[in-house]
Amino acid sequence: MSAAKAKVAAKEPRGAIRDQGYQPYTGSYTPEGGRWKLIFGRMLKMTARQPWVLVMLILCIFPGLVGGVITYIQAKMYAAGAAPSPEPNVFYLFTKWYGTLIIGFLTALFAGGGAIADDARAGAFPFYFARPVTREQYLVGKLVPPILLVFCVTVGPAMLLAIARAALAKDGDDAMIALLLPFKTIGLGVVEALALGVPVVALSSTSRGRAYVQGAFAALFLLPWILGSVFTGVTRSPWPNILSIRAHLLNVGHFIFAVPLEENERALPVWVSAAVLTALVVGSLVLLRKRLESMEVVGS
Amino acid sequence: MTRPADPPLFEFNDIHKRYGRFHALRGITLNAPMGSIGLLGPNGAGKSTLLKVMLGLLSFEGSAQVLGFDVNADARKLRARVGYMPERDCYLSGMNAVELCIYAAELSGLPHPEAVQRSHAVLEFCGLGDKRYQKIDGYSTGQKQRVKLAQALVHDPKLLLLDEPTNGLDPDGRDEMLALIQSLPARTGCAILLSSHLLHDVERVCSRAILLHQGEVVYSGTIEDLRKEGQADLYEVRVKSGDEQLKKALEARGCRVDEADGMLSVLVPASTAKPTELIFTVAAAEGLQVRHLSPKRLTLESAFVRAVNDAREGGAA
Amino acid sequence: MSDTKKMIETVHAARWYGQIIAVNDVSLEIGPGITGLLGPNGAGKSTLMKLMVGQLRPQKGEVKILGERIWNNRALMRRVGYCPEHEGSYEDLTGLELVTALNRLHGIDAGESEKRAKDMLARLDLADAMNRRIAEYSKGMRQRVKLAQAMAHDPDVIFLDEPLTGCDPLARVKVLEVVKALGDRGACVVVSSHVLFEVEAITSEILLIHKGQVLAEGDIYAVRDLIDKHPHKVRVECDRPRELARALVDADHVLNLGFEAGALTVDTREPDRCYPAIPQAAMKAGVTITSLTSPDNNLQAVFTYLTEERDKPGAHGAKTTAGAA
Secondary structure, three states: OHHHHHHHHHOOOOOOOOOOOOOOOOOOOOOHHHHHHHHHHHHHHHHHOOHHHHHHHHHOHHHHHHHHHHHHHHHHHHHOOOOOOOOHHHHHHHHOOOOOHHHHHHHHHHHHHOOOHHHHHHOHHHHHHOOOOOHHHHHHHHHHHHHHHHHHHHHHHHHHHHHHHHHOOOOHHHHHHHHHHHHHHHHHHHHHHHHHHHHHHHHHOOOOOHHHHHHHHHHHHHHHHHHHHHHHHHHOOOHHHHHOHHHHHHHHHHHHHOOOOOOOOOOOOHHHHHHHHHHHHHHHHHHHHHHHHOOOOOOO | OOOOOOOOOEEEEEEEEEEOOEEEEEEEEEEEOOOEEEEEOOOOOOHHHHHHHHOOOOOOEEEEEEOOEEOOOOHHHHHHOEEEEOOOOOOOOOOEHHHHHHHHHHHOOOOHHHHHHHHHHHHHHOOOOHHHHOEHHHOOHHHHHHHHHHHHHOOOOOEEEEEOOOOOOOHHHHHHHHHHHHHHHHHHOOEEEEEOOOHHHHHHHOOEEEEEEOOEEEEEEEHHHHHOOOOOOEEEEEEOOOHHHHHHHHHHOOOEEEEEOOEEEEEOOOOOOOHHHHHHHHHHHHOOOEEEEEEOOOOHHHHHHHHHHHHHHHHHO | OOHHHOOEEEEEEEEEEOOEEEEEEEEEEEOOEEEEEEOOOOOOHHHHHHHHHOOOOOOEEEEEEOOEEOOOOHHHHOOEEEEOOOOOOOOOOEHHHHHHHHHHHOOOOHHHHHHHHHHHHHHOOOOOHHHOEHHHOOHHHHHHHHHHHHHOOOOOEEEEEOOOOOOOHHHHHHHHHHHHHHHHOOOEEEEEOOOHHHHHHHOOEEEEEEOOEEEEEEEHHHHHHHOOOOOEEEEEEEOOHHHHHHHHOOOOOEEEEEEEOOEEEEEEOOHHHHHHHHHHHHHHHOOOEEEEEOOOOOHHHHHHHHHHHHHOOOOOOOOOOOOOO
16 A cells, blocks of 8 residues: 555656647548549539529529419310410420520529639639649539539429429320420530530630620620521521520420421521530530640749 | 658759740759758749649650659659649639638548648648638738648648749748748658749758759759858958948958948958958957958859859850 | 938828828938838838829828929929839830830930930840830839839939839849949939848838838938847857857846857847957957857848837837937
C-alpha cells in the first residue's frame, strides 16, 4: 500500500502541448475519372443558388397547369367524340410562344451565359488546370448543368401532360397511341436541351463578359426567329427560316409528334432541320474545345 | 522535417519550346535540389513558359522531371503534388473561401471529409479568420492573396509555385505574406519556386536563384554566390551626417570613395590589416557617427543586371 | 523655411465622400527633389494625389502648386505631369503617337512634341517599341509609356503613382535613372509606392499618410530617431561577441544585449551615444568588427512602427515633427 503511494508521489508531473498547425497529408486519393462529377455537382449547386432558377422552375409550372386543364377537358370531349384528339397539346407546349420554349431559352441564357465567361473573368483557369483536371472533365462539368436544367424546365411540364393524356385515354387503342407520348416528349426534350444548352456555353467561352454572351445568345435565338417569320410570311418560302433555331425545333417536333403542318405554315424538309441542329451542336463543341485549348493558365 | 531520400526538385535536359518561329526556350538544362528557389528574368525571358512546362501543360522537346515524375507521362500525378499560386485573380465568383478550398482539395483528389478538415486548417494557417465564411468577391487584395495561397497549399503539395505573391499588397501586407512564405518549408516540408520581379522578396525567401534571359539559363546557383562582388576590400558606409567630410578624410588616408545607393562605397588600400577599424577610427576622429558599415555585396538587383548584361554581350559577341 | 520649399502646398485641405473622410485637414509643403508618399491601403494617398494634381477639388482648404491654386487651372496643369496607377487604354495608337499627342495637349507645338516624345521613350528603353501599337505591349512597357507621357513635356512638378508596377528589374533601373535625373534637375517629384525598398533607393524624404492625415514627414532616419517607443537595434558581426558584450554591458545607454551566431545585437534608446561607443569598445577589447548594421533603421520599420502605434486606441496626437537630418 505504502509502496504504491510512494510510487504515485514519486511520479513526475506530465503535460503536453499539441501541435495545432499545418499537418502533412497522408491519406488516400480519389480516382481521377470521377472528377467531372465534382465540377458538375459544384456548378449545379452554384447555379441553383441563383434566384432566377427558382423563378424559371415556378414559371414553367403555369403553362403545364393550363395545358393540363385544357388537355383534361379536351380528352373528355374526345372520349365523347365531340372534339379532335388532344395529342398535339404536348407538342404545342414545347414549341408555342405560350409554352415552355421561351422559358427554356431563358434558362439556357441564365445557366449557360456565365458558365465559362465568369471563370475567364475571375481567373479560374489556373485554379482548374494547374490541378489534375483535364479540359474534357471541365467541359462535361460545365455543359451538363445548363442542358439538364433546360431539359427539366421543358420536359417536366410536358411529361406531366403526356402522362395525364395517357391516363385519360378513352380506350385500349387510344391508350397505345397515348403511351408513346412520354417517349416522344423525352426525344424532343433532348433535342431542345442540346440545341439551347450547348451553343450558349460555347458562346460563353468567347468572352469574359457574361452580359455580352447573353446578348449574343439572345440575338442568335430571337433575331432569326423574328426576321425569319417576317420574311417567310412575305415570300411564302420556308428558306428565310434557315437560321432560326426555333423553326428547326418546330420542324423536328412536327416529325417526332407526327403533327401535320397548319394551313399557311411553310416548313423546310425535316432532314435539313436535323442537319442544321446537328451542325449547331457539333460546331459549338468544336469551338468550345478550341477556346479551352487557348486559355492561359500561367501568365498575366 | 526530413523525408527519406528526397528526389532532386527538378531535372531539365535540353528543353526546347517553339511557338511557330518564336524560340521561347532554348536548350534549358537545369538541376536543382529541394529548397527555396527564385525564378528571375526580364519580361519575355521564358519564365511563364518554363512554369507551364513544369506543370505539364505544354508539349516540348527534351526531357523534364519534376519531383521524380516525368512531366509528359505523369502530368496529372505531378499536378496533384504541385500547388500554383497565380499572379492574377483566381477564384470562383459567388463562393466563400472555405468552399473554394474544399473544391480545390477535392479536385486534387482528396476525399470530401479530409478536404473539409484541411481547408479549415490551411485557412487558419494563412491567417483568414471568420472572413472565410464571406464571399471572396468582397475581399480586400490582401485577403484574396491569402486565399490564393491557401488553395495552393490545401492538398499538401511538395512543390509550391508562387507567381508575384505580394502583388498589390501594402507594406505590412507584403511583410506578412513574405513571413508566411518563409515559414512554409520548415512547416510543410515543401519546396518553393518563387517567380517575382521584386528581388528583395526573392532575397528574403530564397537561397538559390535561376536567372533566365531570352530562353536561356544565365545563372543557376546560390544567391550568396551571385551577389559576391569579387572585390575583397570594398565596404559600404553610412554616417548620420557629414558624408563629404568623411569622404575627404578617407581619401586622405589612401582609400577610394564613391557614392552609390545613398551610401559611401569605400575601397581600402590593399595593405590595410584591419579595414573596419580604419574606417571607424577616421570617422571618430572627424566626430562623425557611423550608422552602417559592412562589406559591400551587390544587391540582388545589381547582380541580376550585371548577369543579364554579361549574357547580352556574350550573345552579341 | 525658404520659398523653395513651397512647390506644392496644401493648407487645411479636406475631402470626403459622403460620411467617409479621405483627406482630413492636411497641411503640408513639398519642395524640389524627390519625395516619397507612403501609407497603408485606404489611407488617403490616392485622394491626396488627385487633389494635388487637380483632378479633385478640395471641399475645404486650398491646394496650391507653384504658388497658385491647381483646381481648374489649365495653364498651371501644363506644368504638372501625372502618371496614374490605373491603366488607360489607347490600344490602337503606337507609343510614339500617344506621347506626342499628349505633349501637344500640354501646349507644346507639333514638331517639338514628337522630338521630346522620341527622346523620353528612348531614355526609357522603348526606342524599338515606340512604333508598335500599344495593344502589343507587355505590362512593363505600358507602364513606361505612361511614365513617358508624364515626363516628356518637361514639367516642374511630377506625380508618379506606383511607377514601377509590372517593371522587370532591367526596366526598373532605367525608370529610376530617369526619375533621379528629374529630381536632380530641380523638379519636384512625388512618388507614391507600396514597395518601400524602391522608394528608399531614390530618396530619403518621405511623407507618411495614415487615416487621412499626415503622420510623419521628412528624412527617414530623422523620423526613425524620433520614435521613442522602439529602441534602435544595432547588429554587430564580430569575432568575439561575448567579449564585446562584456565591454558594453556597463554603459547606461545600452538597453539590451542579445547573442546570435557570430554577432551581437544591441538595443539602445540613445543612438547618438551608442553608435560611436560600440567601435570604441571593440577596439579597446581587441575585438574585430566585420560589420555594423541597423536592421530596423529603414523605411519598412518606420512604416510599421508608426502605423501600428496609430491603430491602438488612445494613440497620442501628432508627436512627430520634421527633424533636421
